[in-house]
Amino acid sequence: MRCIETQRQHTLEVQVKAVAAVHDLEDQLNISARWMPGNRKWEAVAVMVCRRHYQQALNHLQGLIISWMFELTKCNMSGTGYKLWKHIAKALQARSKAVKNTIAKYNEITESMTPLRKNRPMLDWDEVVEYAFLADFNLLCEGWEDICGELWYFKLLCADEEIVHLNIEIRCLVTYMVDEEVFLSHVEVL
Incomplete structure (x- = not known):
């Protein structure tokens, strides 16, 4: 009987913590009204x-x-x-x-x-x-x-290709920034 009572008490404590977490989340997300059946x-x-x-x-x-x-x-x-x-x-x-x-x-x-x-x-x-x-x-x-007609599906298909292109553009941008720094330093000396 004690074991059952201990489990019940533990379950109630877990429920109280879960309700408190829900209230905190509702406050953080500025939720004023909860969804109810019929909504x-x-x-x-x-x-x-x-x-x-x-x-x-x-x-x-x-x-x-x-x-x-x-x-x-x-x-x-x-x-x-x-x-x-x-x-x-x-x-x-x-x-x-x-x-x-x-x-x-x-x-x-x-x-x-x-x-x-x-x-x-x-x-x-x-x-x-x-x-x-x-x-x-x-x-x-x-x-x-069928998800083939969805816009996000095509974006997902092209994501890997886009990452490859971005990695190339990032290298180009970094090289340009370094070259510009060297050029500006050289012009400033003159």
């Missing part, structure tokens, strides 16, 4: 968090299914010995359970995205089992939005 900014962040959960579930599901498909392919390959085949078969059983659980979690998250759920498919185990090739696995295309 426009609150709703925008809630949508972003919902999308992030969906992306994480989708990534996890894709990783499991792809590794499951590769193991299945290896199991059916000629030249696979009996011991390796048995080992892969056990791994496939464990992975199948993990895939089923992940499909359930993915569907749960997809269902909770009612306003955002435009064309996000619900999956079931039978549908996933029918994916024989990666080309049939259309879920890979559902995930991330």
